[in-house]
Each structure stands twice: as structure tokens, then as C-alpha cells.
Amino acid sequence: MRGHDSLSFSVSLPDIANCYATILHRLATSRGPTSLLRRLRAVHAHILATGFKPRAHILNRLIDLYSKFGDLPSARRLFDATFAHRRDAIAATSLITAYSAGGHLESARQIFDHTPLAFRDTVFYNAMISSYSRALEGPAAIALYRHMLDDRVDRDSYTFTGVLSAAGAILPLELTHCQQLHCAVVKSGTEEAISVSNALIALYAKCEAPEAAAYARQVFNLMPERDELTWTTMVVSYVRRGHISKARQVFDEMDGRFDVVWNAMISGYVDHGLFSEALKMFRQMSCIGIPLDEFTYTSVLSACANSGLFNHGKSVHAHIIRAGPDFDPQAALPVENVLVTLYSKDGKVDVARRIFNDIWMKDIVSWNAMLSGYLNSRRIHDAVHIFRDMPQKNQLTWMVMISGYLHNGLAEEGLKLFNCMREEGVKPCDYTYAGTIAACGEIGALEHGRQLHAQLIQLGYESSNSAENALLTMYAKCGSVDAAHLTFLTMPNVDYVSWNAMIAALGQHGYGVEAIDLFDQMIKDGIQPDRISFLTVLSACSHAGLVDEGFEYFNSMERDYGISPGEDHYTKLIDLLGRAGRIDEAWNVIKSMPCAPGPAIWEAVLSGCRIHGNMSLGKHAAEQLFKMIPEHDGTYVLLSNIYAAVGQWTDVAKVRKLMKDRGVKKEPGCSWIEVTNKVHVFLVNDTTHPHVQDIYKFLDILGVKMRKLGYVPNTKFVLHDVVAEQKEYVLSTHSEKLAVAFGLLKLPAGATVRVLKNLRICGDCHSAIMFMSLAVGREIVVRDGKRFHHFKNGQCSCGNYW
């Protein structure tokens, strides 16, 4: 090879031309890591030095090679110098292809436009069409195809392949549009070409209309011969529609060892959550000896990350390292990106960070993966750094950050970020809306939520399940069951999440019977309940006092649906039994549990004991709780309540002193309120306490009548039965939070309140305060750490003091 770089001169001119042509041909067909560009430049320099005037075909070759080897400026210079006056379609074609490959579509079009009509031939047009196809400019490619018809330039299989693949980028892709193109192909007689039929299958695969699947299959069936790409495209066509088993049938019909089809099949399994199938194929692939490439590794690692098989993922990682990094850095990028996800999902966010740091050319996916890694590990500070340092952001970035704030209890920050996003002119996707609407629900910002609902309709996102489900939940959390129900009834696609959310909405608002009716309806409709469904229905039973029904649902979980109850389900069951006063049964359940009871269980026990005055077990529960979470402010309050209830005043004094030392606020006068639409009971330990007096006044404003039932035996608690005549005033919320909210009424307008740490301003408390501020026409400011929440005229604004 090297010998061609230096030439002797003892040859005649035509021979020199042949030599150059041969050398350039060799260069064009040679492969390998040696610097082809350097050798091309040497040959070009040689031509210039000899003063040899090369003819068009040599010049074309030079321009083509400069283009292919990435030296576009040289290609262009030579092109302009040679073809300034007499244009040449071949050289122009090379340049167009090179420009569009480098993403310079406008320069490509410039070359195209400056080539006179007389010179334009089929190949020339094809190059420009496929440039548009590469750039996903569907309409431009089709316009050019029409242009070709007008110019009476012949179309060939390349033309149609290019047009069909460009048309696939048009969204939404109408079935009729695909059929029109199909007709044009049949008329042209080019469907004989495998590439054209493949492109047709791919086009139908991208069309969302259900009938398109059959058309794709028809094209496939009519093909006299198929190649590897045909099989791959057909598999992909089924995979995209979620027809995994049909995809598998096609895969099995093929007697191939073609790695791309395997990769397509594996990624199909991963996309549809069939992770073990994906891993099975991966194992088969390595057994049979199908080459594993970066695509395979990426899909398989994604399967491991998403199914929690972290150890398996780690061994694949080790395998990649052992196999040696024989893919180039650019090909390795998606693998490294998924490794970042794998390790951060495994809770090893620092390992993920190290991998992230080592990525040579990070792209937006790498940054987003790292961002969500930190957010999932509750490392807000690091996440904010990543978010700030990112060189670019996309829709997903904003969405991840907004819902990340939400899941870390910083919903207001999420809302602020949503506004920033809009200010920066980024168009939110339906998932962004879902996250932001959820944040509104979390802080009870009903008005804001309604505005987002309106935007959702304007943007045509009503058919998005995630957004609609978020709306349903938001309305429910903001206290508007009717709006939630309306959303549920008018949703275009109801899925199990919607059912769960609606059942929860009813349960939270005291419609226990309606909630379990809806649960039964869901089963009748053939929707498979999941563990969340059972949590929801159990808490609905608990609110409505439907103890036996709740017990039966709990038992049916494992028996009828094969869902083994988790600690959260046990907690609900114990809460249910405890509220009903069946403490002994609750205790038996605790003893039968497969795991040791955690804080949530003890809290449920304690709550039951407090209602029904089982002080010995209550004390035990409070002490357990205290041991487990000594830093939890609420525990002090609970423990002192319990000691007070059993008359152990020295212990009360001890806890009070501890609270004082640690700066924990004394509990408000009202210790427990439960308001449902069935039973309206509230329990106070000091009827003369100013907060309690406020509650009486407030209930009076609302027109709620109540009746003193008497004292709880052996305690100082007074039991009231509240008769709510106006249903719309019924509140449902966690008792302590509501108590704090009630307490706020006592304060002068605009007063600042410090809120106990365990009483973070979350959705329930928020909506209660909002509700009260509206009911009594008062402005309330709540301060929570450095943040403040300002309630006025049914609106809440949040901000930081410094």
C-alpha cells in the first residue's frame, strides 16, 4: 500500500492519469486505522507539484475522498476552484452527502440550489432526499420528490427508500399517507428492491394506527426474498406495538445469527418489562456465539437496572471490562450512561458518580442519569449542582428535577422550577405536567392546579394517562372529590393507577363504603389489583370503620391475588383494628408478622391505644417508637401524652424537660380529631385550652353542631360527637396536622408561626389551612424553617425568607 504514495515520473501522461485513478480508488476502498486523509493530501500535493491537469473524474474522486475523510473545507475549496463555471453533479453529490452527514443541512441545500437543472440527475436528487431523511425533515424530502417529477428526472429504488424513511419522521403519521406512498412505490415498480420493501415495513411500523401492523405484515409476506434487515424491521414493527409474542414468532422463523435482530428482540423485552426474557436471550446469545456489541450490553444492563438485578448487572459490567474496550468511546457512551443508572438505582450513587466522571464526552443522557441518581438518593444538594452545571437541558431534565423536588418534600421548589422552565421557553411534555400537578396536590394549591388543567387541555394532553391520573389525585388532595370523580369519569383511558387514585380519593374523604364499592367494581371490570390497591382499600375501610371487610380484603390479598402483604399492609390492618378498639387482635397480628415491627406499626398501635385507653400497651408502643426514632419531635409529644394519660407525672416531667432542652414545641391543647362523614368524634384533653376554644368557635362558624359524650374512663379526655349537617364542610386529614391548623386561627392576621418538624406543611395540612383561611376570611402566614407559606383569598404563595 505504502508504495503508492511515492511515484516515479518516467511514465506518459495517460498513464499518470491511470496511476492517480488507481491510487485514489485504492484509497477509497481501503480500510484501517492508518491516516487515509494524510495519504490523500500527499497524492493531491503530488498532482499539484507535477503540474498535471487532472480531468473531471480524478477531480470528482478527490472531492469525494476529501468529503469522506472529513476534510470538508478542502473538498469545498477544490469544488469551488474547479467547478465555478461548469457545475458537476457527481462532485456536488459527494459534497451534499458530506455536509448533511456533518449536520450542515443548509450548506448541502446551497450546493443543491447552485447546481443548474440540466446537471441534476437521479443520484444527485437521491443524495439530497436522503440528507433530509437523515435530518428527519420528512416534508422537505417529499417536496423534493415532487420536484423530481416536475423536472422529469427518473426515480429509482434509492429515491423511494429515501422518501419512505423520511416520511417516517412526519408526526402524526397518518395511515392514508403511508398508503399513498405505498401506491406510488407500486406504480414505480421499485418494491422489488429489498431496501424499498424494508423501508415500507419500517414506515408502517412507525404509524400508530392499529391496521398499519397488517399492512407491514402484508409487505413482508409478499417479498420474494428477504435480508437480515427485513427480519429486523418486521420484529421491530411488532415490538413497537407491544405485540411481543408476534415479534418472537417472526424472530423464531428466521434462521439467523444476525446480532441486530437479537438486539431488537432484547430491547423489546426490556421496553415491555419482560426483563427475565431479555436476560435469557442474552445468555443464549453468548452461548451460541452471536457477537455481543454495545447495543446488546446497553439493553441488558438496562434490564438489570430496571428489574433490580444489580448483582447480575455488575457481572455484565465485569464481563465488558474483561472483554476489553474494543468499541470506540462514542459507541461506549450509552453503555456508560446505563451504568450510571444501574449503580445509582443500586444505591451506590458515588460509584455512579465515578463512572460519570470518567465519561469522555458526556451527553445530555449522562447528565440526566446522574441528576436522577442524586434525586433518588435524596441528595438534593448534589442534584442542584448537577442541574446548575449541565451544559444543556431538555424536557426530561426539567421533569426529573421538578418531580425530584416533589419526592423530596420540596413541592414549592418544584412549582417554581416549572415557572422557570416556561420562562425559558421550554415546552413541557405531559409527564412534566403530571409531576407539576402532583406538586400542586402535595401543597394544596388548587387554583394553580386548575390553571395547569386548563393548559393541559389547550395543549391537547388530555389523553395522557399520567397527566390525567395526576389531576385526579391533585383534586382529591385539594379536597375536591367531585372534581376528582369527574376527572375519573371523563378520562379517555382508565388504568389501574386511575382506579387506585379514585378509590384513595373516596377513602381519604370518608366515603369508605363508596371506596370499597369502587374496589369491587374494579375487580369486576377485570382490572388486576396491585399492592397499592390493597393499601388504599385498607385505609378506606379504616376510615369508615369497616373492620371485618378490611380484614377480609387483607386475607384475600395473598389467597386470591398472590400479593404477599408488606409491612405497610400490616400497618394499615393494625390501624384498622386499633381504631375499632380490637387491640388484642392487633397484638396477635403483630406477633404473627413475618418481620419485626417497625416505627409505623408502633405508631398505629399507639394511636389505637390512645383512642381506647389501653394504656399499658400504649406505653409499650410509645417506648418502642421512642427507641427507634428518638429524634422525631412527634414522638416526644406522643410519649408525654401517654405518660400523662396513665398518670405517670414524673415521667411526663422528664419528657417535657427533654423537649424543652431540644427546643420541641409543646403539644397543642387538642390532641386528636377525626372527622369523617360517618363518625365525627373529637377528643380534647383540656376544654379550657385557648386552641380548643377556637375549634369550638370555628365549628360554630361552620354550623357544625356537637354534643359532649362524656369523659374517657381513667383519663382527662373529653369525647365529643360532632354532628355535621353541612356535608361540604367535612374535612378529612391527619389529626395532629389539623389541630395545628386550628390553632393558627387564634393568631393575629399575618402572624408568623413555627411549625413542629414532624408537622411539615404537607398537602393535608396545607388544604386545611387554606380552607380555614377562606372560611373565616383571614390571611395566614406559616413559617416552616426558612420557608414561608402565605394563604390569602384561596391562594397560597410560597417563598424563602432569605
Place this chain on the structure above:
DNA sequence: ATAGGGTTAG
């Protein structure tokens, strides 16, 4: 001188 498929972040 031009064409068709599979990968990652929620």
C-alpha cells in the same frame, strides 16, 4: 456520487 434496522436518562 445516493438508500433501509437495533442502544442509554423518567
